[in-house]
Amino acid sequence: MTTTTGPGPLATRRLILQGAASVALIGLGNLPFAPVRAAANDKYPEEAFKQKSEADAIKALYGKTAEPSDKIKLDAPEIAENGGVVPISVTTTLDKVTSISFFVAENPSALAASYKIPDGTVPSVANRLKMAKTTNVTAIVEADGKLYSATKEVKVTVGGCGG
Amino acid sequence: MAIRRRDFLKSTAAVAASVGLPRLARGNEAAGIYDIERFGNARILHLTDTHAQLNPVYFREPSVNIGVSEMTGRPPHLVGRAFLERFGIRPDSADAYAFTCVEFEKSAGRFGKLGGFAHLKTLIDRLRGDAGEKHSVLVDGGDLWQGTGLANIMRGRDMVEAANLLGIEAMTGHWEFTYGEQALRDNLDHFKGEFLAQNVFLTEEAAFNDARAFDKASGRVFKPSTIKELGGYRVAIVGQAFPYVPIAHPKRFTPDWTFGIREEELQKHVDALRGNDKVDAVILLSHNGMDVDLKLASRVTGIDVILGGHTHDAVPQPIAVKNASGTTLVTNAGSNGKFLAVLDLALDKGKVSDVKYHLLPVYSELLKPDPAMAELIGRVRAPFVTDWTEKIATPDRLLYRRDNFAGPVDELICAALRTELDAEIALSPGFRWGVTALSGQPLTMEDLLAETAISYPETYVQEMTGAEIKDVLEDICDNLFNADPYYQQGGDMVRAGGLGYTCMPTAAIGSRISELRLDNGKALVANHRYKVAGWASVNGQQGAPVWDVVGKYLRSGRMMPERLGSGVTLKGVEGNPGIAGQG
Known part of the structure; x- marks a missing residue:
């Protein structure tokens, strides 16, 4: 994986530093760099990234709907310190995980990132999201052919006025 | 000021009472306020x-401290007499004065500073x-x-x-x-x-x-x-x-x-x-x-x-x-x-x-x-004291800050910002610190600094649309009344000068604030631009420190505007014991 300057590749480098190198990054919203692929048959999900709403994006990416699961641990701040770079991570105890994706409901395009999880890889990914306003963040985990989800509201506030 | 020691002694025992749990020992009736029986190791x-x-202060506790959702009516969201009843404190006691806003001015003369x-x-x-x-x-x-x-x-x-x-x-x-x-x-x-x-x-x-x-x-x-x-x-x-x-x-x-x-x-x-x-x-x-x-x-x-x-x-x-x-x-x-x-x-x-x-x-x-x-205390204060003990005003009313929506201190700051910076609307942060000044007592620069002394005191004037102003109010109101405490930041509602509104604390973000209107009674228009003054911005600002702006205003002999009250009408919290006189 190569890195160049700019916010996108920097985020990529951090993922590697965090030990997430075994995870193949196939998209980071509209960030301007070429996707890196783990397997030759993984096509860049262009249609899914174009969708405005979360439901449409999930449908375009997976073609099915997800059910909530308490086996997904979604870690994100309650209130973002900087809406431009909101740290988020997902781990799951679900078996046979094949992909993990992040959606930001109120972003112009809901799908923020999608990861293919190769067989035998620990299903744990972290990323940074850009969020314009307070909204739900959803993680979708595809495991054994089924879709599972976890959602958390992240507040993006104008700040100020702490007691 | 004559202190009645007996008043103190007979009124404080109630506070040392048991918290009513099996694991907690019962308190005893203390012989003196600070004679606490030995307990534990x-x-x-x-x-x-x-x-x-560093020095003793007057500080009036809030008369509005509303709890929403699961926190409705639960400590700490009880004020005034509801608070006294919950904790078994006699209304005319020293502890009532220390813990609540009940008859604050009367008691301030009786029990002094803390x-x-x-x-x-x-x-x-x-x-x-x-x-x-x-x-x-x-x-x-x-x-x-x-x-x-x-x-x-x-x-x-x-x-x-x-x-x-x-x-x-x-x-x-x-x-x-x-x-x-x-x-x-x-x-x-x-x-x-x-x-x-x-x-x-x-x-x-x-x-x-x-x-x-x-x-x-x-x-x-x-x-x-x-x-x-x-x-x-x-x-x-x-x-x-x-x-x-x-x-x-x-x-x-x-x-x-x-x-x-x-x-x-x-x-x-x-x-x-x-x-x-x-x-x-x-x-x-x-x-x-x-x-x-x-x-x-x-x-x-x-x-x-x-x-x-x-x-x-x-x-x-x-x-x-x-x-x-x-x-x-x-x-x-x-x-x-x-x-x-x-x-x-x-x-x-x-x-x-x-x-x-x-x-x-x-x-x-x-x-x-x-x-x-x-x-x-004398030594660290000495280099600055003489500059700050000059009287800059004599308040014509009790000046306090603590309350969810408004207080005379911030009404004064907003009036000064609007006048000195020639703005239609002023916004002042809902800080919970800042001491209380008694009516008719000299107010000094040191007192004013105790309401304003922060490391980002710069004032600003900017244009905002009516919609932007409403968004800011909604955002800050959610910091105070989000049903989930983890989404709250503490602090109180931003204070608005020249602007009134209706607030429904129990509603969701985006629908708590309504009926925004200027002091002249005209409704705030969403796409109209207004001149807004403020201070303590999280973005860097260049204006004079707020204490200089308010100091100038007070030195010119002006005090508070005639109209009293915050201009905030509350809805949906009738009977909430977080509002004095209710519950």
Whole structure:
């Protein structure tokens, strides 16, 4: 994986530093760099990234709907310190995980990132999201052919006025 | 001022009463206010949110402190007579004056000021003496270094000296961070105690650049906890700094650090203290705010007591919260040096078997000031005092700040901003610090600084559309009334001058604020632009410091506008005991 300057590749480098190198990054919203692929048959999900709403994006990416699961641990701040770079991570105890994706409901395009999880890889990914306003963040985990989800509201506030 | 000692004596016993739990011992009827019966084998004295008030102050507790959702009508969201009833305090007593807003002005003349570090020093030394050597510890929950002109100009160094003489052994922080990393570290180099924060970490960028940290592996910037030997037992004190420093304040002060509640890291740390360090008790010294602490106590296990601050709630008795492995007691110890919390623990091997808690009002006129502390206060104040003792106004009404939506101090600040900066609307932050000034008494620059002294005091004037103004109000209102305490930041509603509105605290974000109107009665128009003045912006501003703007306004002989009241109409909270005169 190569890195160049700019916010996108920097985020990529951090993922590697965090030990997430075994995870193949196939998209980071509209960030301007070429996707890196783990397997030759993984096509860049262009249609899914174009969708405005979360439901449409999930449908375009997976073609099915997800059910909530308490086996997904979604870690994100309650209130973002900087809406431009909101740290988020997902781990799951679900078996046979094949992909993990992040959606930001109120972003112009809901799908923020999608990861293919190769067989035998620990299903744990972290990323940074850009969020314009307070909204739900959803993680979708595809495991054994089924879709599972976890959602958390992240507040993006104008700040100020702490007691 | 004649103090009736008998009034004090007969009125304070109620506060020492039992908190009504099986695990807690019953309090006794104290012979004197500060004669606390020996109990247990370890004493923890807790101060919080003194806001650098070295000298005694008047401070009126709120008449509006609304709780929503699960917090409706639960402490700390009780005010006035509802508060007195809940805690069994007689309405005309000294404690009613200390803990509530009931008949504040009348009682101020009767019972005088509270707090002051020389008075606190006398009280603390006495209570530590009573406990015996190696049986007590003094901790501070933060907001120790900010709140006066002196602390601001000295960037908290005066308070480090006072803290050392007072004997503070551990503290955490909030406004301490607003002097920036260098000033904070310089102060900590001089601080004889330990600064604890389990929830402050290096950002990834800072860690990558090898920034200074207590523990490089975890990225923790500060030591998370300390273990004190008390009465032969090991008591762990874990620090929890204000979780939202870079959001509530300009991020430029703490660019390398990231905060948050950090529940998971806290749980791991508590487990390690119990499992590896074999401590007998775990205390969380918290600057979360009381609602956040109550929620945290229900989710994180293994903490015996949370000694809380930030929201400035003077709650006489601990609130017991059940969680998966037991019960955690949650306290909040008021502000401005008005109160000293005394937590007596009966410790056994590996557990706390019994607890007694007192939140003692620090009645300055009943305590002889400690000479060494009085000397220190005189010495640190001397270079600035003469400049700041000039009378700049005589208030024609009681000036207080604390309330959810408005207070005369901020009405005055907004009036000054609108007049001096020629703006239609003024916004002033809903800080909970800032002392109370009595009607008819001289108001000095030092008093004005005690309402405004922060490290980002610059005023601004900008154009905002009606829609933008509503969005700002909605956003800040959600910080106060989000149904989930973890989404609250503490602090009160931004104060609006020249602008009235209706607020429904129980609604969701985006639908709490309605019927916005200017002072002339005209409705605020969404796409119309208005000239808005303010201060304490999280974005860098260039205007004169707010104290100069308000000082100029007061020196010209002007006071408050004729129209009284905040112009905020409340809806949907009828009967809520968080509003004085209701419930």
